[in-house]
Amino acid sequence: MGFEFLALVTVMTQFAGTVQAKIEHAKKICEFLKLFPVWLNYIKEQDEKLKTLKRKLDTLCSLQEDVREELTAAEIQPGKKRKREVETWLKDVDAKKTDIRKIEEEVRYKRYLQWPLLDSSIERNLQEVKDLHKKGKFSEGLVLDVHSTSKEPLLTQKLVGRGSNLGEISKWLNDPSVSRIGVYGVKGVGKTALLTHIQNALAKNSSFEHVYWVSVTDQPGIQKLQDTIARQIGLNLSDEEDKIIRASKLHNALTKRGNFVIILDGVGRLFIDEVGIPNERKGCKLLLSTLSLRQCQRMNCQETHEIKPLSHEQALELFKQKLSNRNSIGPEIEQIAQQIVEECKGLPLWILNVADRLRGVDDINEWSNALTEVTEYRKGNAD
Known part of the structure; x- marks a missing residue:
């Protein structure tokens, strides 16, 4: 009888333990079922966030296409080059499209295991898409002017009195x-x-x-x-x-x-x-x-x-400079030179043209002829 009683006690104890375990398990199931509507609502919100992310991405992709079309039109023009920040932005948008495709795959296959992490990732990418859209406005333009201004100096003449x-x-x-x-x-x-x-x-x-x-x-x-x-x-x-x-x-x-x-x-x-x-x-x-x-x-x-005509002294200085700084031209030629400069009325263009003609000339007759021509030319222009 003693052994049978002990066996019965053992069975009853095991049965009680099993019942208790089942009760605890049932409690857990009940707790889970209580949370189930909350979890379903969370998943629904996540779906809405993902849809919003995809809509924002579509808008960003449209902006990217507009930027590319504008770049194509701009870069046809000579001397145009896209800005580095524009090129970086285009690459960032492509990278973001890849990131969001991966998120869609993870939501499809792992959402029941990693939904809190995925939710955080969706929100982060949504903000990054918004930031990229804002950066893509490029109010200062998409291209740089690479048409270089020539640095070759223009031919000049020495200025006098200017x-x-x-x-x-x-x-x-x-x-x-x-x-x-x-x-x-x-x-x-x-x-x-x-x-x-x-x-x-x-x-x-x-x-x-x-x-x-x-x-x-x-x-x-x-x-x-x-x-x-x-x-x-x-x-x-x-x-x-x-x-x-x-x-x-x-x-x-x-x-x-x-x-x-x-x-x-x-x-x-x-x-x-x-x-x-x-x-x-x-x-x-x-x-x-x-x-x-x-x-x-x-x-x-x-x-x-x-810009006013040169004074007589300035005009004579310019005239002599054009004659290759000729220091001595003789008293007779000097007198004609003074008259030529006077007839040029302080206009450098006239002075330089006559000096070019008379550079290296010592024949007084040629100097006299030049004076006559300048005088007639001035009178003709005055008329």
Whole structure:
């Protein structure tokens, strides 16, 4: 009986243990079932986040395609190169697309095991997609101007008596409040010579990224002038005939150039605002030469400077310099030289042309003939 009783006690104990274990297990199942609706709601929220992430990614991909199309159009133009930040952004978007494809796969196969980690990953990538979309606006443009301004100096002649002219114009070029400067004076007074010296000085000035020299013919017309400037900056306007659209394209291209100076030498009677050169924009300078103050005013120049003829002493100095610094030319030739300089009326162009002809000439008759020609030429121009 004792052994049977012990056996019965053992069985009852085991049975009680099994029942207790089943009760505990049932409690756990009940706890799980209580949490099940919460878990289902969490998964549903995760699905919505993933859908939002995919929509944001689609928008980002559309922006990426727009950027690529704009780059394709921009890089066709000569002298254009995409910015490094744009190239980096394109690569970052491609990498982000790969990341999100991996997240979709993990959600499909591992969501029941790793859903808390996946949820964190979705939220992080959603923020990163938003950041990439914001960075992809590129308000400063997609490309760089790699059309290099020529650093070759222009041919110049030695200036005499023009120090104050150079100083005044240089002062305005360095004044950020001045965007248009007009230099005027009669034909032959030396405006081009002065501007070539300014061009060469500006080419060495690090404060200006580009310096463009444009020689303007007597009657260029708006379209021809637009084409000339466009070639200087690497812009192709050959496929556009409408002058308003051409002006807009030229204006937009110049606006993106940074700090620059355009020198228009010999501007005649035209309305410069129709060309497309920016006005009153920081970093944009227009320096032009023309014949009269009135023309400078018509072209909205904020500052104007008259180039006046040289004094007799300055003119004689220039004349002798062009004669290769000839110190002694004899009293008779010296007298004729004084008369020639007087007839040239301080105009460097006339002075230099006559000096070129008489360089190395000792025949007094040829000097006399040159004086006669200058006198007649001056009278003809006066008439």
